[in-house]
Amino acid sequence: MTAQATLARFREYMVGPARFMNLLSCFELGLIDALRDKPGRTAAELGATVGAKPDAVEQLLYLPVKEGFVEHDETAGTYSLGALADVADVDLQRVLAFMDKIKVTTLRQLYYLTDSVRTGAPVGLRELYGFQGDLYGAMGVHADLRESWSRLMDSVTGRIDPWFFGAIDIPAGAQVLDLAGHTGLGAIHTHRFKGSPGLRVTTFDLPDKREECLRNFREHGVDGESSFIGGDVFDGVPRGFDVVLIKHFLNMFDKAEALKILGEVHKSLEAGGQVHILVPIYAEDLKESRSVDYYPSFFLGCATGQGGPQKLSTFRGWLQEAGFTVTRETSQDPASLPPDALPLQGILSATKNG
């Protein structure tokens, strides 16, 4: 790459934040909906509809017009949907949910990325919300973070869990531990997708999750075959299980902490027991990775101040180091994902050695 090409690429980086918010703001203001309802409107008409000055509407629509998302008839001075007219509503809603999540959990927080890396904590949450802790804790207190996150995650979990449970084996009648299982959804899904006579699932998470978790078990009619144990994974994990599930959790930690968790899981499993890990991953060939453009700064600057996705081969190495033999690896096929998808998920199944 020549110096000129590098500098041109830097320009793309420089306009990233402004481009992002310019586009999202067109949706937030209702400009795109207004053009869908009634194409061929002027900036003055659009401004009156969405409650903004025509001058500002013109400014905001320059970029979507440049991109071809919106069309501008210079002679008539009117706007209509361009390429956006052909995007299905379900696709658009998925993208907008993710963009809102980025806006609420990431955009401002990124300002503190360097401080977050230096201190190993998401400084933006402290500066912007006065919150000491990680994003998952902050969501318990701050409705804006929680709502934006949930809107996205509800649809993600709905897609990912069937795929996860389809890719793993859980022996009939097994004793299963769902590590960091939050308020029981993983346990409920285990019963739904892998139900068998005698199957018992225990959700392990911080004690403050107990009440909501038990209520969820009752509401889903699995309270007889499910239980909750409160505790902190770094203080030890309950023992005597055939299967441990670790979903969306190991990637929240740096290697030393992840190995500590896997060590505890190793102790919690019976001989020959299995662990199944669901994690966001980077493609083995970085050049093909989409998630690497977003997740390093998200985890370091906005979520936990540490952790992040890894290559599947890295997670495999960690499992081996912790005394497991990896029996199966699965990753999503990028070609099967929507073109806007950022995360790529991987599953590793492993058996406890000796």
Add this chain to the structure above:
Amino acid sequence: MTAQATLARFREYMVGPARFMNLLSCFELGLIDALRDKPGRTAAELGATVGAKPDAVEQLLYLPVKEGFVEHDETAGTYSLGALADVADVDLQRVLAFMDKIKVTTLRQLYYLTDSVRTGAPVGLRELYGFQGDLYGAMGVHADLRESWSRLMDSVTGRIDPWFFGAIDIPAGAQVLDLAGHTGLGAIHTHRFKGSPGLRVTTFDLPDKREECLRNFREHGVDGESSFIGGDVFDGVPRGFDVVLIKHFLNMFDKAEALKILGEVHKSLEAGGQVHILVPIYAEDLKESRSVDYYPSFFLGCATGQGGPQKLSTFRGWLQEAGFTVTRETSQDPASLPPDALPLQGILSATKNG
């Protein structure tokens, strides 16, 4: 553009903020300098040098490695500069000054873009700094904004003013008004680049600029041929001038306000007097405009809550509407700018009609 292509393009927008800050943070932490000083270092060595955990260093370097900015030897586990090794220091410093300006004046503020458009004010400055007013006012109070801005603008003005004064005529002995001339730099440059016997330049700006402006005149030895008049352009402009300069000002306003300013300038000029306008512009063919990716959301969300660059043809139309005949238009040739340059500047010279 197919729906698939549109969604893929949306993905580029979604990763914009994270990409921006990931790259900038590598410089802020000193990772790039450390690799320039001594190539072939591991994440552990780099972490020790810059004061960060090796895990975080690895995460932050994934993206520059993907881009080819940095190289990673997977076998040795070491990093070296890739394409970044070939970028001249002067180019890198220019880019980093602009990236810091974007980080400090834009990144967090963009969160409030939609509110800013609805209210016509930069809401982010109120929310983040408790400041009522525009960015230029906020810089007077908040050192972080001022310092980041100045670092960038000192170098920009140094490049732009010689070009501006080379492109305009100022008759010998003319009486010149520098509208919104801040603390006198425009007047000083008028004397430097267009000096002539009898030439007199008056800086017109808010009264609180008087003292610093007069001091600047003295320090540059032009106090005998320069003066300061305090006032607000919307309350009227001093009269009796042959030439009015409007540099980096008209683009801060929506059309109605810009026409009001031009109307006042019309009254301030003698018959046959000339106005010279320096403004950031969008290329006539939007598809070729670089500035349109950044400036709409910057002006609306972060600077003034209104205004923004326009096409040269739009500014021409405004001048004609205000009673001027445009005699000369100049714009920067994008091909002559560095590949990372975002703003494109235009100059319009016009004569007062009748």
